[in-house]
Amino acid sequence: MQSWVKRSHTDTAKRALNTTSLFGTVCFKVQTVLIDEEVEMVTHCCSLIRGPFKSLQLFGSRDCSSYVSRTRYLMRLKEDDEACRGALQSGNVLLYHKLAPLLRQTQRGRYQLHVLQATDVKGILGKLGKDEQLLNTSVLIGCSDSDIAQFSLDVGSLEKAAVEEMCGGVFIDLRKAFFLLKGPEAPLVTKGQALLRWHQTHAYCSATGQPTQRNQAGSQRVCLTNGTTYYPQMAPVVIVLLSDGRRCLLARQSTFPLGMYSALAGFCDMGETMEETLRREVAEEVGLEVESLQFSGSQHWPFPQSSFMVACHATVSPENAEVNLDGVELEDARWFTLEEIEGALKRKPPPQSTKGEPTGFWVPPSYAIANKLIQEWANQQKKL
Ligand SMILES: NC(=O)C1=CN([C@@H]2O[C@H](COP(=O)(O)OP(=O)(O)OC[C@H]3O[C@@H](n4cnc5c(N)ncnc54)[C@H](OP(=O)(O)O)[C@@H]3O)[C@@H](O)[C@H]2O)C=CC1
Numbered sequence: 001m002q003s004w005v006k007r008s009h010t011d012t013a014k015r016a017l018n019t020t021s022l023f024g025t026v027c028f029k030v031q032t033v034l035i036d037e038e039v040e041m042v043t044h045c046c047s048l049i050r051g052p053f054k055s056l057q058l059f060g061s062r063d064c065s066s067y068v069s070r071t072r073y074l075m076r077l078k079e080d081d082e083a084c085r086g087a088l089q090s091g092n093v094l095l096y097h098k099l100a101p102l103l104r105q106t107q108r109g110r111y112q113l114h115v116l117q118a119t120d121v122k123g124i125l126g127k128l129g130k131d132e133q134l135l136n137t138s139v140l141i142g143c144s145d146s147d148i149a150q151f152s153l154d155v156g157s158l159e160k161a162a163v164e165e166m167c168g169g170v171f172i173d174l175r176k177a178f179f180l181l182k183g184p185e186a187p188l189v190t191k192g193q194a195l196l197r198w199h200q201t202h203a204y205c206s207a208t209g210q211p212t213q214r215n216q217a218g219s220q221r222v223c224l225t226n227g228t229t230y231y232p233q234m235a236p237v238v239i240v241l242l243s244d245g246r247r248c249l250l251a252r253q254s255t256f257p258l259g260m261y262s263a264l265a266g267f268c269d270m271g272e273t274m275e276e277t278l279r280r281e282v283a284e285e286v287g288l289e290v291e292s293l294q295f296s297g298s299q300h301w302p303f304p305q306s307s308f309m310v311a312c313h314a315t316v317s318p319e320n321a322e323v324n325l326d327g328v329e330l331e332d333a334r335w336f337t338l339e340e341i342e343g344a345l346k347r348k349p350p351p352q353s354t355k356g357e358p359t360g361f362w363v364p365p366s367y368a369i370a371n372k373l374i375q376e377w378a379n380q381q382k383k384l
């Protein structure tokens with residue numbers, strides 16, 4: 001029964017697609033005769049036949065927004081290896097070479113992600129005498145605004161310069177690439193790299209020592225010996241901007257670039273809540289007791305490995321605001337006034353005098369969530 005239903009819907013989907021491509025109006029009729037489950041099924045079948053979002057657009061307006069459609073589509077690709085392989089054939093691919101992403105420079109000198117089509121990648125592999133199967137080691141990272149599945153692929157086994165020449169791009173270290181990219185390209189490139197790195201470092205089961213096998217999307221790995229499923233992980237970190245009502249507290253580690261101060265941050269210990277981590281880190285690093293906290297936002301942070309940054313504002317009492325520095329991790333921690341913070345926010349990093357010494361402190365750039373916390377605090381203070 002199940003397989004009959006599937007077959008029958010596959011046929012329906014095929015007919016719908018063929019008719020639509022000829023007359024363009026059949027979608028309304030198909031929509032009106034299908035119930036929700038059937039729409040799901042036909043949508044799924046269509047994605048197997050012709051690439052997903054042509055079919056989702058046929059039925060999408062009825063049951064979901066494009067965001068929901070994309071999310072469900074990605075969900076299916078993670079569960080269905082065959083559908084994912086199909087999507088890869090018509091998908092977009094971000095290339096990395098030993099985890100350095102491929103960028104290209106526009107005529108105006110700006111850097112952008114160099115997005116290739118899977119067919120282009122196959123062409124490159126063919127020209128370099130490599131097996132096209134390398135494409136299948138791509139991992140699924142998202143879905144573009146134009147509804148095309150996006151993958152990332154590490155071609156570290158190929159000669160870097162040859163790939164760069166063929167693509168007209170350049171592989172750039174992630175730290176630099178992250179600074180160069182604008183808008184949604186920056187988080188996308190870090191996500192692609194983080195997932196590739198996870199696969200490169202989780203090829204074996206930590207219990208049996210046997211190789212693990214990935215699914216096509218790259219969203220998990222399984223040990224075939226003991227059945228354990230491994231999922232990509234991020235290390236949770238709490239980042240907090242402390243305020244005593246008039247000033248905010250910033251600190252620096254000796255490894256930070258010269259003159260840079262940031263909010264306090266720390267990794268969560270096993271079993272801790274976010275609130276407990278925040279309280280502990282503030283006590284450990286600057287010897288202060290937090291009175292209240294407020295969640296602000298979050299960010300995936302790829303350096304040095306994948307962290308999940310949870311950003312908060314917190315207050316301490318002005319009567320108990322004397323910093324008692326933990327000299328091991330922090331080099332300095334200080335309270336700054338609104339005026340000082342506004343100056344730092346305007347400063348371009350790294351501001352240097354002729355001697356190479358910083359002319360004033362500065363804060364992390366806008367793509368770092370620390371910057372958002374500092375901006376929010378400054379805006380809030382200006383309203384008081
Ligand atoms: N996006 C942003 O705006 C900002 C991001 N960050 C990021 O936040 C993260 C945490 O900040 P940081 O102050 O360094 O953290 P911590 O204050 O927790 O100190 C780091 C130390 O904690 C230990 N540690 C515990 N668990 C982990 C783990 N899972 N991974 C790595 N080290 C661990 C290590 O000590 P040991 O080496 O002794 O074992 C490490 O040196 C950093 O990755 C940093 O890049 C920081 C500020 C701003």
Ligand SMILES: [Mg+2]
Pocket residue numbers: 264265266285329
């Ligand atoms: Mg810290």
